[in-house]
Amino acid sequence: AYTSAIRVVGTDVYVSGVEYNGTEYVAKVWKNGIATSLTDGLKNASSNAISVVGTDVYVAGYEDNGTKFVAKYWKNGIPTNLVTDVVLSSYAYGMYITTE
Numbered sequence: 001a002y003t004s005a006i007r008v009v010g011t012d013v014y015v016s017g018v019e020y021n022g023t024e025y026v027a028k029v030w031k032n033g034i035a036t037s038l039t040d041g042l043k044n045a046s047s048n049a050i051s052v053v054g055t056d057v058y059v060a061g062y063e064d065n066g067t068k069f070v071a072k073y074w075k076n077g078i079p080t081n082l083v084t085d086v087v088l089s090s091y092a093y094g095m096y097i098t099t100e
Contacts, residue, residue: 001017001018001019001020001028002017002018003015003016003030004017004018004047004048004049005017005048006050007050007052009052012031012032012052013030013031013032014029014030014031014052014057015029015030015031015050016028016029016047016048016049016050016059016061017030017047018045018046018047019035021041023041024041024042024043024044024045025044025045025046026038026039026040026041026045027039027045027061027063028047029047029050029057029059029077031057036077038059038061038074038077038079039063043063043064043065043066044063044064044069045061045062045063045064046062046063046091047059047061047074048062048091048093048094049061049092049093049095051095051096051097053097053099056075056076057074057075057076057077058073058074058075058095059074059095060093060094061073061074061091062090062091062092065086067086068086068087068089068090069090069091070082070086070089070090071083071090071091071092072092073092073095
């Protein structure tokens, strides 16, 4: 496993990163040391950035769709693709969340 970003909110520590399952890299988030998988582990993926706003956890990264990597973000574990027309691979390495 390796980590890519850390956020501390109050007494909670959030970490984004990946863990190798023996065949693929699984995008994950750890909260206070407890891991949650963002992907199913069937295709390579990565979580590269993390933001926490209130009780919402946002993670930016990418996942292999079988032919290309697709940039995406997860809000509370629910994925959203950042591109819809996947001609070239795309990756998300950062994010900024504002409540303004």
